[in-house]
Structure formats: C-alpha cells, structure tokens
Amino acid sequence: xxxxxxxxxxxxxxxxxxxxxxxxxxxxxxxxxxxxxxxxxxxxxxxxxxxxxxxxxxxxxxxxxxxxxxxxxxxxxxxxxxxxxxxxxxxxxxxxxxxxxxxxxxxxxxxxxxxxxxxxxxxxxxxxxxxxxxxxxxxxxxxxxxxxxxxxxxxxxxxxxxxxxxxxxxxxxxxxxxxxxxxxxxxxxxxxxxxxxxxxxxxxxxxxxxxxxxxxxxxxxxxxxxxxxxxxxxxxxxxxxxxxxxxxxxxxxxxxxxxxxxxxxxxxxxxxx
Numbered sequence: 001x002x003x004x005x006x007x008x009x010x011x012x013x014x015x016x017x018x019x020x021x022x023x024x025x026x027x028x029x030x031x032x033x034x035x036x037x038x039x040x041x042x043x044x045x046x047x048x049x050x051x052x053x054x055x056x057x058x059x060x061x062x063x064x065x066x067x068x069x070x071x072x073x074x075x076x077x078x079x080x081x082x083x084x085x086x087x088x089x090x091x092x093x094x095x096x097x098x099x100x101x102x103x104x105x106x107x108x109x110x111x112x113x114x115x116x117x118x119x120x121x122x123x124x125x126x127x128x129x130x131x132x133x134x135x136x137x138x139x140x141x142x143x144x145x146x147x148x149x150x151x152x153x154x155x156x157x158x159x160x161x162x163x164x165x166x167x168x169x170x171x172x173x174x175x176x177x178x179x180x181x182x183x184x185x186x187x188x189x190x191x192x193x194x195x196x197x198x199x200x201x202x203x204x205x206x207x208x209x210x211x212x213x214x215x216x217x218x219x220x221x222x223x224x225x226x227x228x229x230x231x232x233x234x235x236x237x238x239x240x241x242x243x244x245x246x247x248x249x250x251x252x253x254x255x256x257x258x259x260x261x262x263x264x265x266x267x268x269x270x271x272x273x
Contacts, residue, residue, distance in 0.1 A: 102255040103137075104128060108248070109153065118161040118185065122251060125152045130253060133213055137252040141219030141242030142166065142207055146253070158245050159220070160185055167210040168220050173198040176208055179220055179239065185246045188221050190237040195228045197235070205239055215254060219243075 104124060112119035124130050126149050134146040136156050144164060148155035157164050160181040168179045168190075175198055178191040193199060203223045209216030221239035228235035 103252040104130075104255065106130075106136075106154075106251050106253055108251065112155075116183070118158040118164075118181065118183070118245070119147075120156050120158065122154050122156055122253075123152070124253060125150050125154050127151050128253075129255070130154045135214050135218070135254045137218060137254060138243045138248035138250075140244055140248075141221070142214065143241075143243040143245060143248065143251060145213065156251075158185075159241050159243065160187055160245055165191070166214055166220060167208045168205040169208040170199055170223075171204040171206050172200075173203075175199060176210070177205075179205060182238075186241045186244075188239045188241055190223075190239065193226075193235045193237045195230075195233065195235050199223060199226065199237060201226060204242075 106122040106124040106128075108120050109123045110121035112121075122136075130146055130149050132146055132149055134154075136143045136145060142159060144156050144158040144161070146154045147157045158181070159166065159179070160183070162181050162183040165178050165180040167176065169176045177193060177199075179188045180191055181187075182189050188205075190199075190205075201223050205220040205223065207214040207216060207218045207220055219242035221241045223237060223239045225238045226235055227237075
C-alpha cells in the first residue's frame with residue numbers, strides 16, 4: 001500500500017515539476033548497462049534464429065535454381081537435338097533433289113540386337129511400295145538393301161554386314177571391283193584386287209550398276225588402306241563407307257520408274273524426290 005502511495009506521489013511530482021529529471025537521468029545511466037546485459041541472450045538467440053532462417057531460405061532458393069538449371073539444360077539439349085535432326089533432314093532432302101530416281105523418305109525404328117547381323121528396321125513396308133532388294137541411301141551414299149518386307153516395316157541389310165556385297169568401280173580409273181562387308185560398322189573390303197591394279201588411298205568408290213541390283217553412280221566408300229604382300233597375288237584393300245551407317249536415322253528408299261509404277265498400281269504412296 002505504501003509503495004502504491006509513493007508511486008502516486010512521484011507520478012504527480014513528475015507531471016507537475018522537473019524535480020525528478022536529474023535523478024531519472026542518473027538512474028538511466030545506472031540501469032542501461034543492466035538492461036542491455038540482460039537482453040544479450042535474447043538478442044543472440046534472435047540473431048541465431050535469423051541466421052538459420054536465412055540459410056534455410058537460401059537453401060530453398062538454391063534448390064529451386066538448381067531445378068531450373070536442370071530444366072533449362074534439358075530444354076537446351078532437346079533444342080540442339082532437334083536442330084541437328086533438322087540439319088540432317090535438310091541434307092537428306094537435298095540429296096533426294098539431286099537424284100534422278102524416285103525416292104521415299106523412311107525412318108529407322110530399330111536395330112537388330114544380333115551382333116553378328118548388321119541390320120536395321122525402317123518404318124516403311126509393302127503398303128508403301130517397298131520391295132525386297134530395294135536400295136537404301138542416306139545423305140552421304142549407299143547404305144544397303146531391303147531384305148525382308150512386311151506391310152508396315154522393312155528389314156535392311158547394311159553394306160558392312162559380312163554377307164553383303166555390292167559391285168563398285170573406282171571413280172578415278174573406272175576399275176570394277178566387288179566391295180564386301182567385314183562385320184565392322186562402316187568398314188568394307190574390296191575383293192580380289194590385283195597387286196598392279198590402278199587404285200589409291202582416297203579413291204572414291206561408286207556403285208557400278210552391274211547385276212541390276214543397285215543403280216549406277218551412288219557413292220559407296222573411300223579407300224583408306226592398301227596392303228600388298230609381294231608373295232601374294234591380291235592386295236588387301238579396305239574402304240570406309242560413305243554412308244553414316246551407325247548414325248543415320250532418316251534414309252531414302254530408291255525406286256526405279258518400273259517399280260514406282262507397280263507401287264502406285266498397288267496403292268503404295270511412293271513419292272518422287
């Protein structure tokens with residue numbers, strides 16, 4: 001009760017006069033360090049909380065930025081792949097425009113899992129007029145030939161399959177030879193090449209048209225090595241296929257005029273290049 005009365009008196013004196021200003025200032029000087037010291041633990045705790053909150057916010061923002069970066073990289077990769085595919089299609093269509101034969105664009109949909117058979121599956125079949133023995137090209141040259149046809153797909157034997165051979169001639173010297181697959185992708189071997197034959201590393205090989213299976217003049221490969229043992233009658237000559245057998249996705253099926261007429265008569269949609 002006494003404290004309440006004393007407080008009331010002091011409040012009245014403080015309101016009506018400035019007698020307490022001096023003591024109040026002195027008291028503040030004494031009390032301030034105590035108040036500051038007492039507040040230090042709470043202030044430190046709030047600082048620690050702010051640090052952890054800031055780190056948590058930064059971690060969240062960093063995770064979001066990483067996710068956005070991955071998404072942007074994926075989009076960039078997809079855009080690069082689409083650009084490369086468009087360029088390949090442009091090259092392929094440019095090659096089709098240069099050919100005198102009628103062609104049909106097809107897409108590779110599968111690869112034969114058997115390592116001893118270099119074959120691919122394309123998305124065109126008998127409904128499109130495709131036939132067994134039909135030549136197949138990419139933008140760079142001859143790829144192989146169709147060996148099996150179903151209504152919607154066809155199986156293609158690639159040049160480098162060891163069971164595949166094609167009559168060729170050296171573009172520079174017109175020397176006629178047979179190029180056979182070796183079982184190694186894009187690697188061909190020329191059969192029975194005389195040691196004195198007019199052939200050099202770098203010579204372009206083109207289809208000769210002999211045998212009637214492949215039209216004349218399509219690029220087949222480039223000679224990359226010639227080894228001749230003086231004691232042997234034939235040289236070992238190897239070439240690299242012009243066609244990108246392990247990379248091409250879009251290809252050209254070549255039609256002769258006779259086959260094109262048959263395909264159209266059967267309801268196929270073979271198109272001219």
